[in-house]
Amino acid sequence: MNYLQAWTNSLQCSDCHKPLHIASSDTVSCSGCGRKFEHEENIWNMLPSRIAHQEGKDREQEGWTQKTEKDKKAGWEPPPEHYLSLPDHPHPYYQSALWYLKIVLECGKPWTDKRVLELGAAECWGTRHFAEAGAEAAALDYDPERMKKGRILLDHLPVRFARFRGDAESLPFRDGSLDRIFCCSVLHHFFDLPKAVKEISRTLRPGGIFFGIHEAFHPPYYTKEQILNMSEDNLPNISEGIHEDSYPLHFYRKVFCKAGMTFELIHPRWDVSEKEGKLKVSPGHVLYNNPDYIPEMFGNRIHRQDIPGKIARLILGTGIWRLAAHPAVFPLIRFQLLNWTLRDKIIVARKPG
Numbered sequence: 001m002n003y004l005q006a007w008t009n010s011l012q013c014s015d016c017h018k019p020l021h022i023a024s025s026d027t028v029s030c031s032g033c034g035r036k037f038e039h040e041e042n043i044w045n046m047l048p049s050r051i052a053h054q055e056g057k058d059r060e061q062e063g064w065t066q067k068t069e070k071d072k073k074a075g076w077e078p079p080p081e082h083y084l085s086l087p088d089h090p091h092p093y094y095q096s097a098l099w100y101l102k103i104v105l106e107c108g109k110p111w112t113d114k115r116v117l118e119l120g121a122a123e124c125w126g127t128r129h130f131a132e133a134g135a136e137a138a139a140l141d142y143d144p145e146r147m148k149k150g151r152i153l154l155d156h157l158p159v160r161f162a163r164f165r166g167d168a169e170s171l172p173f174r175d176g177s178l179d180r181i182f183c184c185s186v187l188h189h190f191f192d193l194p195k196a197v198k199e200i201s202r203t204l205r206p207g208g209i210f211f212g213i214h215e216a217f218h219p220p221y222y223t224k225e226q227i228l229n230m231s232e233d234n235l236p237n238i239s240e241g242i243h244e245d246s247y248p249l250h251f252y253r254k255v256f257c258k259a260g261m262t263f264e265l266i267h268p269r270w271d272v273s274e275k276e277g278k279l280k281v282s283p284g285h286v287l288y289n290n291p292d293y294i295p296e297m298f299g300n301r302i303h304r305q306d307i308p309g310k311i312a313r314l315i316l317g318t319g320i321w322r323l324a325a326h327p328a329v330f331p332l333i334r335f336q337l338l339n340w341t342l343r344d345k346i347i348v349a350r351k352p353g
């Protein structure tokens with residue numbers, strides 16, 4: 001099944017931007033320029049005829065393929081169970097993703113019948129969870145090879161979602177046709193981030209929400225070398241031709257605001273509490289509501305006998321830090337704390353309306 005039917009009203013031609021209609025079970029045609037779009041293994045090729053930065057994007061796709069081949073040679077060829085359990089996998093990257101996804105699912109409620117796009121979907125695990133939450137979900141990626149693994153989810157689980165090969169800088173969706181867009185570790189791979197974010201903003205309906213987890217951020221004072229060494233994957237990926245970038249948080253904010261969206265952040269610990277399996281997510285929530293909360297920067301030093309330890313105990317004793325945690329003050333310093341450190345954060349950008 002290619003599940004295209006549910007998406008035809010949201011699609012547009014990636015060349016002339018006119019609506020598409022189903023011509024046969026294997027073809028959709030453009031009502032403007034007449035171009036025909038086809039699928040391969042149920043992945044619809046919606047790439048524009050002219051692709052910006054095509055050489056780099058093709059090189060990156062080749063890089064991911066080579067990486068997969070190398071993993072295979074090293075004996076790592078995951079069984080279907082691997083894809084079926086994602087993002088629940090022991091690796092810390094996936095364990096964080098599991099927690100972040102839970103937060104996104106809470107923040108983006110309700111999901112029933114919402115049109116949700118996983119942009120840069122790779123193996124489509126995010127798409128699967130949105131479909132399970134009740135959404136009409138779709139996956140889009142430049143690289144169709146990794147998206148083919150999405151087949152495992154469709155074959156083994158009672159879910160449906162569409163898969164598209166496409167370009168983030170020219171999305172094949174009509175203006176305001178999407179309710180939610182989700183990215184996991186994707187924005188920092190884009191060749192033209194401002195253009196891709198403009199497309200995110202264009203395709204979201206008023207009131208629509210973008211979620212970004214596992215993006216690459218660096219504090220504004222970082223040197224080039226520090227940025228390159230931030231993640232152990234960075235240098236090997238770059239040598240494979242994979243486009244890796246990173247930006248300070250204020251740059252992401254600028255790009256989203258310029259595209260007409262509001263920009264906020266969720267800190268996965270400060271802002272989220274879990275009680276009897278239910279999540280509560282709001283900025284600063286944990287700090288305001290937990291009188292026993294001790295900021296990490298003091299908690300880590302409290303038992304030390306050196307000067308930083310003494311200072312931490314002194315500050316904690318006065319309770320002065322609580323002033324900074326006050327709801328009237330904290331939001332002001334919160335963004336800067338997140339901007340100038342490497343702390344985890346989830347991007348939540350909304351289209352006003």
Ligand SMILES: [Zn+2]
Binds near residue numbers: 014015018032033
């Ligand atoms: Zn067309």
